[in-house]
Amino acid sequence: MSRNTEAALVGLAAALAGAGAVLAPLADGGLPTYDVLLAPVVFLAAFGGLLLAVRRWAGRAARTLLPLAAFLTAVGWVEVSRLDRDLGRLQLWWLLVGAALAGTTLFVLRRRGVGVLRRYRYLFLVTGLGLLLLPLLPDGWPVRGLTLNGSRLWVRFQAGDLYLSFQPGEAAKILIVAFLASYLADRHRALTVMPRRLGPLSLPEPRQLLPVLLAFGVSFAVLVYQRDLGASVLLFLVFAAMLFAATGRFAYPAAALALLAGGGLAAYRYFGHVRLRVEAWLHPFADFAGAGYQVAQGLFALGSGGLTGTGLGAGRPDLIPAAATDFVFAAVSEELGLAGGMAVIAAYALLVAAGFGIALRARDPFRKLLAGGLTLTLAVQTVLIVGGILRLLPLTGITLPFMSYGGSSLLANLVLVALLARVSHEEGS
Amino acid sequence: MNPALRRLAAACLAGLALLAGGLTYHQAVAGSGYRDDLRNPRTLLERATRQRGRILTADGVVVAESERGAGGDLVRTYPEGDLYGHATGYSSAYFGDTGIEAAYADELRSGKDGSLGAALFSLLGGDLRPHQVRLTLRDDLQRAAADALGDQRGAVIALNPATGAVLAMVSHPGFDPNILASGEPAEGDALAADPAEPLLNRATAAAYPPGSSFKVLVAAAALEAAGLTPDSLLPDRDELPLPGSTAVIRNSDDGFCADGRTITLERALAVSCNTAFAELGMELGAEPLRAAVEVVGFNGTIPFDLPTAASLLPFDGLADDPPALAQTALGQRDVRATPLQMALVAAAAANQGVVMRPYLVEAVLDADGRETSRTRPSSWKQAMTREVAAALTQMMERVVSDGTGWRAAVEGVRVAGKTGTAEVPGGAPDVWFIGFAPVDAAPGEPRIALAVLVEDGGTLGEDGSGGSVAAPIARAVLTAFFAG
Numbered sequence: 001m002s003r004n005t006e007a008a009l010v011g012l013a014a015a016l017a018g019a020g021a022v023l024a025p026l027a028d029g030g031l032p033t034y035d036v037l038l039a040p041v042v043f044l045a046a047f048g049g050l051l052l053a054v055r056r057w058a059g060r061a062a063r064t065l066l067p068l069a070a071f072l073t074a075v076g077w078v079e080v081s082r083l084d085r086d087l088g089r090l091q092l093w094w095l096l097v098g099a100a101l102a103g104t105t106l107f108v109l110r111r112r113g114v115g116v117l118r119r120y121r122y123l124f125l126v127t128g129l130g131l132l133l134l135p136l137l138p139d140g141w142p143v144r145g146l147t148l149n150g151s152r153l154w155v156r157f158q159a160g161d162l163y164l165s166f167q168p169g170e171a172a173k174i175l176i177v178a179f180l181a182s183y184l185a186d187r188h189r190a191l192t193v194m195p196r197r198l199g200p201l202s203l204p205e206p207r208q209l210l211p212v213l214l215a216f217g218v219s220f221a222v223l224v225y226q227r228d229l230g231a232s233v234l235l236f237l238v239f240a241a242m243l244f245a246a247t248g249r250f251a252y253p254a255a256a257l258a259l260l261a262g263g264g265l266a267a268y269r270y271f272g273h274v275r276l277r278v279e280a281w282l283h284p285f286a287d288f289a290g291a292g293y294q295v296a297q298g299l300f301a302l303g304s305g306g307l308t309g310t311g312l313g314a315g316r317p318d319l320i321p322a323a324a325t326d327f328v329f330a331a332v333s334e335e336l337g338l339a340g341g342m343a344v345i346a347a348y349a350l351l352v353a354a355g356f357g358i359a360l361r362a363r364d365p366f367r368k369l370l371a372g373g374l375t376l377t378l379a380v381q382t383v384l385i386v387g388g389i390l391r392l393l394p395l396t397g398i399t400l401p402f403m404s405y406g407g408s409s410l411l412a413n414l415v416l417v418a419l420l421a422r423v424s425h426e427e428g429s
Numbered sequence: 430m431n432p433a434l435r436r437l438a439a440a441c442l443a444g445l446a447l448l449a450g451g452l453t454y455h456q457a458v459a460g461s462g463y464r465d466d467l468r469n470p471r472t473l474l475e476r477a478t479r480q481r482g483r484i485l486t487a488d489g490v491v492v493a494e495s496e497r498g499a500g501g502d503l504v505r506t507y508p509e510g511d512l513y514g515h516a517t518g519y520s521s522a523y524f525g526d527t528g529i530e531a532a533y534a535d536e537l538r539s540g541k542d543g544s545l546g547a548a549l550f551s552l553l554g555g556d557l558r559p560h561q562v563r564l565t566l567r568d569d570l571q572r573a574a575a576d577a578l579g580d581q582r583g584a585v586i587a588l589n590p591a592t593g594a595v596l597a598m599v600s601h602p603g604f605d606p607n608i609l610a611s612g613e614p615a616e617g618d619a620l621a622a623d624p625a626e627p628l629l630n631r632a633t634a635a636a637y638p639p640g641s642s643f644k645v646l647v648a649a650a651a652l653e654a655a656g657l658t659p660d661s662l663l664p665d666r667d668e669l670p671l672p673g674s675t676a677v678i679r680n681s682d683d684g685f686c687a688d689g690r691t692i693t694l695e696r697a698l699a700v701s702c703n704t705a706f707a708e709l710g711m712e713l714g715a716e717p718l719r720a721a722v723e724v725v726g727f728n729g730t731i732p733f734d735l736p737t738a739a740s741l742l743p744f745d746g747l748a749d750d751p752p753a754l755a756q757t758a759l760g761q762r763d764v765r766a767t768p769l770q771m772a773l774v775a776a777a778a779a780n781q782g783v784v785m786r787p788y789l790v791e792a793v794l795d796a797d798g799r800e801t802s803r804t805r806p807s808s809w810k811q812a813m814t815r816e817v818a819a820a821l822t823q824m825m826e827r828v829v830s831d832g833t834g835w836r837a838a839v840e841g842v843r844v845a846g847k848t849g850t851a852e853v854p855g856g857a858p859d860v861w862f863i864g865f866a867p868v869d870a871a872p873g874e875p876r877i878a879l880a881v882l883v884e885d886g887g888t889l890g891e892d893g894s895g896g897s898v899a900a901p902i903a904r905a906v907l908t909a910f911f912a913g
Binding site for chain 2: 188241244245246247248285288296297299300302303304305306307316319333337338341342345346348349352353356359360365368369372375376379380382383386387390391392
């Protein structure tokens with residue numbers, strides 16, 4: 001892809017946001033607002049600026065990343081803004097902040113590259129775990145946890161009347177992937193040999209297994225204390241996948257899946273909210289007014305969309321609980337239909353393929369694991385939430401990268417793209 | 430490291446491919462199921478915005494249409510109020526759909542459902558506007574039946590014996606479908622909870638003891654299986670002690686039916702002679718009776734556009750229980766019949782023994798009023814031989830010309846019929862008239878068969894009988910038919 005094509009595609013995404021801001025209110029019988037101008041300007045500023053930052057500090061990066069991220073952000077923004085104009089405007093600010101943060105990431109890494117991140121791996125680990133546990137801070141502190149929708153996965157900074165809420169899990173996932181990439185890049189040989197025997201099982205040195213058990217422990221703690229099924233499963237699967245990438249041994253993902261199954265069964269048995277989720281997954285219409293309500297409303301939205309959708313602004317995605325956040329995919333599929341939903345899935349597939357391409361071509365194990373791990377979070381997160389909406393998996397509340405409303409999520413994923421771009425820039429020749 | 434990364438990439442892309450498959454399933458395969466689910470709030474909201482076709486009577490009276498309400502939403506209205514309530518049913522966001530609104534929901538709905546199929550159909554010049562449904566009901570007969578029934582609880586159903594087209598169908602107390610379609614939910618709940626059961630369609634979905642109107646079927650069994658003729662002689666008694674029981678069968682006036690010696694089958698039917706038919710029932714036995722009633726639809730389901738209740742004659746142990754057999758032959762004990770079923774009995778006699786499949790929808794029309802499909806009459810059962818039908822007709826005519834059904838007589842028309850007065854323990858009798866006219870229809874000349882049922886003796890209460898309460902209602906409907 002030429003540089004001009006890349007720039008044109010980013011411009012197209014900005015135009016898409018503007019066009020959506022025109023169409024959605026018209027279908028509803030209203031008139032477009034100044035969002036029509038604001039949205040393309042902000043999209044051009046954010047992604048154009050990021051494009052310039054990539055050209056300046058990661059000039060040899062794959063050119064597919066930014067247009068895909070811009071496209072997904074634009075489609076998501078159009079739906080979020082159509083659902084709630086004020087959320088849409090807030091999201092534009094988050095987009096600017098996120099692009100600035102991603103540009104800053106590239107600026108910081110401009111001389112020494114991503115390799116510098118290896119030095120700070122324990123800082124990342126501590127910060128990541130700290131962020132994950134931050135929501136447990138009690139009420140009344142300036143920085144405190146916040147329970148929303150039954151899950152304690154928010155943190156609120158409070159200074160007088162001003163406050164800022166965010167989900168630290170989104171940043172934590174990048175930090176933990178960076179830690180794991182660094183840790184596993186050093187240890188992958190030790191983890192590959194399995195000198196110990198336990199009956200028919202070959203095991204690595206127990207000391208080497210520690211991080212796996214730690215991963216399981218952290219995920220489970222997150223699940224138990226924060227009721228955050230989504231982040232818990234995401235972290236755990238990404239851990240397991242990165243262990244497999246580092247060692248090439250199926251034993252790790254197999255053991256992880258066994259642990260996941262065991263943990264899942266235990267959670268099903270002992271946690272009411274997990275049992276409720278599973279029941280709602282298997283029989284969404286049995287407890288229609290209760291646990292199954294959101295899944296059922298999502299399915300109604302999908303069914304009402306049909307092949308070509310109701311048209312932007314002409315559907316009723318406002319009937320789905322959490323339509324602008326976790327269920328934004330259902331909202332998009334209602335209004336843009338199977339055609340629009342497929343386009344979105346295809347964009348994720350291209351982004352994931354590009355990410356793995358970068359990992360395959362990266363010049364050393366750390367960069368391979370970093371790019372692979374970041375891409376895995378994107379893919380796993382997408383499959384978890386969309387699979388939950390489509391009833392392929394139990395529903396785990398988690399955002400859809402780039403598309404869901406939410407500052408923390410958008411910021412984290414834009415930084416993720418910047419890191420992928422930088423790894424791509426540094427690939428070996 | 431790369432082989433593992435490749436595997437992971439394949440796994441992730443496979444996961445995304447699964448998403449694509451799941452999305453296709455939900456949107457393209459299962460989609461219409463979700464769209465039409467009553468719990469889908471879109472379904473309810475859509476009712477307010479989506480056109481729905483009209484329902485008309487055979488003579489063009491609009492009985493259901495969609496009108497723009499105050500807020501610009503479409504409101505389903507029923508201009509004739511409760512007159513057609515049981516036929517049209519209602520289409521309600523809160524209570525769902527019933528009646529023809531439910532049975533012909535697909536035709537009445539606009540084809541514009543946002544699907545690709547609909548879009549293609551429209552592109553190719555297809556018409557997505559909702560269709561209209563034309564009923565077989567005739568407004569004049571419907572009104573005549575409702576007026577004649579008045580405030581009495583009961584049902585009238587009239588049909589064309591040659592086709593099965595239902596010409597009138599009234600059930601009282603009825604309900605105004607407007608209340609259920611657009612009124613307050615509390616009003617609809619009150620209708621559903623009303624002990625008078627206004628939502629029950631007594632014409633098709635309620636079964637009553639048929640009383641002496643059942644004698645038509647006993648006579649048919651006697652003609653068919655026992656080889657009797659209308660002139661066959663039966664013993665005439667004033668009382669018939671039932672074997673192995675203290676019960677005694679008497680006639681309605683506690684006297685003899687004729688001269689106290691013998692009575693012809695024809696005369697026994699005309700005067701509704703209980704002793705003669707009870708004895709006939711015991712002599713016939715259970716099997717011939719079973720054959721005669723099941724062949725017109727008892728103990729089975731009548732195919733119809735609306736929900737029907739089954740008419741029942743339980744045969745368990747009946748063969749070994751002569752007293753039960755005697756009471757069964759009088760349409761008492763465990764026999765239960767719907768007015769629709771009894772109308773089909775009369776129609777079978779009128780139509781040379783052939784029962785046509787009853788139907789309520791004559792044709793489906795497009796939005797411009799052109800017929801897109803028309804119900805083709807089809808025979809449902811051969812209930813009796815042509816000869817038995819002719820003999821029954823001859824005997825039933827005597828019921829009206831010279832028997833208990835004289836109040837159903839219409840000047841200048843040969844009417845055949847049978848009355849029924851079913852005793853209800855501890856209450857007033859349920860009274861019946863079933864019949865048809867004209868007896869001497871030329872080929873192609875229209876005919877009408879009907880059944881009238883009035884609960885609890887109607888306005889006459891305990892003194893009510895089929896002849897005094899139900900026959901005059903039949904006469905009113907027949908008069909309207911021959912005047913029209």
